[in-house]
Amino acid sequence: MISNRPLLSRVAATTAAVVLVLGTTATPATAAVPDSARMVALGDSITRAAAADGTLDAQPQNSWSTGTASSVNSHLRRLEAAGVDMTGANHSRGGDRSVHLATQATNAVGTTSADYVTILIGGNDICYASTPSGTTAPDVFEANVRRALDIIEAGNPDTRVLLASVPSMMSLWRVGRDNLTIRLRWSLIGICPVMLANPTDTSAAANSRRAAVEARVDEYNRRLAKLAAERPNVFYDNGAVHNTPFTPADLSVLDGFHPSLSGQNKIAKVTWDEAVRQGLFDVG
Known part of the structure; x- marks a missing residue:
């Protein structure tokens, strides 16, 4: 759903200055004064940017969401480029499933509410299972995400939330099935x-x-869309992550699974473009 109150709006003042306002209606001013905002990332190892540069460690600085490094044009860096003084916190954790999302949300907004939250979860709800029937049931997945959204809303009803779609596992398999190097990495790990x-x-x-x-x-993605439709401040990426074509270069050279720096940039771009299209941001 598109809210009538964009997270960011530009208002021209009488002196032709631009004021960036977060979550409120702006009053024209005589100087360009950027507002500050707090952004939080929740999710799993993808948002933690595990193995993005080909090394073993998680690299939250390279995250598509709250990354601060120049190697990835993250949402946080895009907001900074729009003139907002951003503070980012990455509470995503490698291996976490939707059942862990409420704890992440509690840790993230328990003491300080957030203006903007991104959530990308679901990969481990699939990958922890040994059979398709052992994956997290959709009703359980939906309830887990709903619980986290309730916690975020209780901390600040005006918090904007972007629900990123679960990546396509079939597309990942198609990228790597004919690549001997990637297949070897999958097998070894x-x-x-x-x-x-x-x-x-x-x-x-x-x-x-x-x-x-x-x-x-x-x-899972249908359930994310359903949750977003129920709340005016929650936005679904309409399958942007799921439908984005990846190449071997977009996968980490370490495991052929996690997004590389190139992959992180792709996720950042498609989710940002969709958020802007829906009106979550107004940075035009």
């Missing part, structure tokens, strides 16, 4: 076997397994 095990197996059973996994991802 044993990453997300429910989708990526035996990647060259195209038997009916293997194809059925992969289709069931992707169907679960699609259902």
